[in-house]
Amino acid sequence: MDDSTDDAEARIRALGQVRFSAEVHDETEALTLLFEDPEVRSVAERNPRRLGRFRAFNRGHRVLVGGLIALAGLGVAVPAAAFTSWLARTGEFGDPSTSTEVDDTEWIDLGAPDAPQVVIEAYPDYLTLPDGVPPEAAIADVSRIFAKLSLDAGGQGLAQEGLMTQTYEGFAICAWTGDWLNAHEASDAAREDRAATWLGDTGNFPATIASDGGGVTEVLMSFAAAARDGDVKTVEEAYDMQSCEQHLGGEKR
Amino acid sequence: MTHETTATAAQAPSRADTGDTEAFIRSIAHELLGYFARRVIPRDAAADCLSETLLVLWRRRDRLPSEHGERRAWSYGIAHRVLAAHRRSGVRQLSLTTRLREQLQQRPIAPASSDDDAITALATLSPRDQELVCLVVWEGLTITQAATVLGIRADAARARYSRARRTLRSRLGA
Numbered sequence: 346m347d348d349s350t351d352d353a354e355a356r357i358r359a360l361g362q363v364r365f366s367a368e369v370h371d372e373t374e375a376l377t378l379l380f381e382d383p384e385v386r387s388v389a390e391r392n393p394r395r396l397g398r399f400r401a402f403n404r405g406h407r408v409l410v411g412g413l414i415a416l417a418g419l420g421v422a423v424p425a426a427a428f429t430s431w432l433a434r435t436g437e438f439g440d441p442s443t444s445t446e447v448d449d450t451e452w453i454d455l456g457a458p459d460a461p462q463v464v465i466e467a468y469p470d471y472l473t474l475p476d477g478v479p480p481e482a483a484i485a486d487v488s489r490i491f492a493k494l495s496l497d498a499g500g501q502g503l504a505q506e507g508l509m510t511q512t513y514e515g516f517a518i519c520a521w522t523g524d525w526l527n528a529h530e531a532s533d534a535a536r537e538d539r540a541a542t543w544l545g546d547t548g549n550f551p552a553t554i555a556s557d558g559g560g561v562t563e564v565l566m567s568f569a570a571a572a573r574d575g576d577v578k579t580v581e582e583a584y585d586m587q588s589c590e591q592h593l594g595g596e597k598r
Numbered sequence: 599m600t601h602e603t604t605a606t607a608a609q610a611p612s613r614a615d616t617g618d619t620e621a622f623i624r625s626i627a628h629e630l631l632g633y634f635a636r637r638v639i640p641r642d643a644a645a646d647c648l649s650e651t652l653l654v655l656w657r658r659r660d661r662l663p664s665e666h667g668e669r670r671a672w673s674y675g676i677a678h679r680v681l682a683a684h685r686r687s688g689v690r691q692l693s694l695t696t697r698l699r700e701q702l703q704q705r706p707i708a709p710a711s712s713d714d715d716a717i718t719a720l721a722t723l724s725p726r727d728q729e730l731v732c733l734v735v736w737e738g739l740t741i742t743q744a745a746t747v748l749g750i751r752a753d754a755a756r757a758r759y760s761r762a763r764r765t766l767r768s769r770l771g772a
Binding site: 351352 | 620623624627628631632635636645648649652653656657694695696697698701702713715716717719720731732735736763766767770
């Protein structure tokens with residue numbers, strides 16, 4: 346059928362013409378962009394070697410991220426109405442009976458189109474980061490975490506806004522821990538002291554402290570004390586325990 | 599607003615010509631959705647076939663040919679195998695595709711033709727010849743590229759294509 350005027354060809358070609366709505370077009374684009382993220386592809390392919398990241402946490406870290414791990418399970422236990430909404434803000438607020446911690450913030454539908462914007466807006470105004478770590482780095486990391494949680498929950502995950510705040514605080518804790526280690530390596534006592542002071546002030550991560558289901562504050566303060574005392578081994582353990590390398594863009598310090 | 603996918607559109611130059619894998623996969627995704635939408639029932643299963651194909655494309659991207667036409671043919675070769683897997687119910691359903699699947703359910707693809715004679719004429723061809731014709735006419739592949747996709751020799755494909763064309767012309771009185 347190399348003759349373009351061939352009527353038979355034209356009629357067969359017409360059978361193959363399909364029209365997609367703009368929404369289908371957009372969803373195809375979105376799916377394609379999602380697959381550009383190697384982590385997304387890894388999750389999609391159920392590659393146990395890479396999914397093992399969460400399983401690899403030791404006990405101390407499980408305390409810190411317990412809420413995150415619980416999220417996928419909690420996501421299927423919420424009112425069905427939330428799933429059908431196209432808006433991330435569900436209008437449902439925290440219920441201690443369905444949450445591992447006391448958190449009265451709103452449940453966010455992570456599968457909604459505007460969920461990424463809600464994650465960005467959850468960036469706490471009070472958060473302070475070390476020099477050289479921009480807020481965009483925190484936003485990128487937290488956005489990545491919640492996108493992955495949404496995937497793990499089959500697009501039906503819900504998370505409380507408070508958990509997003511805590512995740513931002515977790516990023517800041519990592520950033521300051523890394524800053525302390527860098528300062529220590531550079532023998533920059535003033536910078537070391539600044540980082541240790543930040544880590545020892547619970548006012549810098551109030552959401553994490555407020556939602557402490559047991560042991561979180563104690564663990565964090567022990568890390569801060571180690572920084573204050575110059576105990577580099579413990580601070581390095583804290584950095585590893587909280588998977589800070591991944592949070593800070595996968596860079597080795 | 600609708601987006602039409604045809605063989606002509608598939609032949610348009612794309613950013614993949616720059617050698618950028620990401621841009622190529624982005625550009626081919628819409629074509630591949632059309633490929634599956636024309637061939638799978640229910641049509642929303644096209645979402646799963648597409649996602650499976652994208653995963654394979656990414657996994658094997660180091661083997662992606664550099665020439666655009668060869669890239670397309672190579673991608674259709676993967677899609678062809680995914681389609682076969684789908685027909686064996688061997689394509690997984692990914693949560694990632696939920697929204698695309700829903701869109702395909704809620705907004706069925708509007709067929710641009712209700713030419714029953716043409717449908718019947720195409721159906722008289724053997725499944726392999728049907729696919730050969732469709733790869734050339736619908737997806738815009740050359741006969742040689744379509745032969746690669748189907749795993750047959752180019753000269754055999756040319757002979758089959760020529761015979762199929764005669765059959766279609768005869769049936770359609772062209």
